[in-house]
Amino acid sequence: MNRMLRNATLILCNTALLADLAACSKPADTAAPAADAAAPKPSLQDLQNPKAVQQAVASTLPQGDKATPLTSYRKIDSGHQVMFLYYGMSSLPVPYEDVAQIYSAEYSRTSDGFQRKDILKALQPRIDQEIERAKAGRYVILESRDGALLERYNFEKKTFTIKDMTSNDRYTYFHDNSQYTLGQSNATDFANLPVPDETKARAIEGYLSKYAQLRMEVYGFAQDADPSNRRVKLQVMKVRLYSPSNELLAEI
Structure with a gap:
């Protein structure tokens, strides 16, 4: 053993x-x-099941309020926003030099030790402000546009499978700062987008057949910061699918 x-x-x-x-x-x-x-009793079999362990861990994290209006969510479209959110969620001390190296082109360009010290001194209050702002804004929106966001229509279940929601191990990053990422603790709960209305299902299927650029909004609540991979864990609260002309097609 x-x-x-x-x-x-x-x-x-x-x-x-x-x-x-x-x-x-x-x-x-x-x-x-x-x-x-x-109440079920714990067993070794549960500990050997990665999905069960993952669900147990997720259940201990702070939970978002479903009554929060969607207008209270803020859009995340930069890795710098993810970085500030990570340190806002983390209890770790902020490595200001590392943050400045990523965040400030002026700081990263110079090798002059005195200039770097002066720039860092000027940047630190701004970094602190951005972290506090991110900490206060834990409800976020991730947006994606693609012609292949969904699998084809499942006639039996009357759903479209959202490709990026089929695993809780997937993560999102932005090219301006890929060192900090966003994960989802409950993505699989939103993997199947219900579209029982045949007219809307036909419209979505038509867009998919033409590889039209559909838009998807994922609303999430920042639950935790994982220092092992600099990742913010989000609890998915809602998913919305829009047409190329910005018409709401489906949501879950």
Whole structure:
């Protein structure tokens, strides 16, 4: 048995032992809540299932408010915005020199140590301001335009599969600053875009057959910052699909 499984076994055993002790310490006339009896017990099989582990981790993250109006979401179209959001979400100290190297062409162009120090001193308040602004704006919109955003229509399910939503492991980056990325913790929940209306389904299928540039808006809530890969994790809140003429075709 490797170390990971051995540790997992110890955790599960300790959890079970603590549960038994807690049960024994209850007064005889105190009944356990019904929810406790129905709650599933952890198992090694759950720990070996990457999807189950991923869902368990996602459930511990802060959750966005579905009542938040869509007008409160701000558009993300730059890697610098992602960078500031990352440090706004992270508890790590801001590496100002690294940020300035990416953010400021003037700073990155010069090798003069004194000039770099002066530029950094001038930049630091602006960097702090951008980070605070990003921290206060955790509801964001990602927009994409493509002629192949969707799979062809599934007549049985009456849905179009959104290609970029078929895995929670996909991520988005911007060319101006690709070191910081955006991931989605629940993308697969939005993988199938329902279009029960045949007229709209026909219109979307027609656009796909012509490789027309459809536009998609993904509304997300910034839940966490992952320092292992400089990635902000988003909880997808809503997805909207628009025609080339900006007509709302479908949403989920």
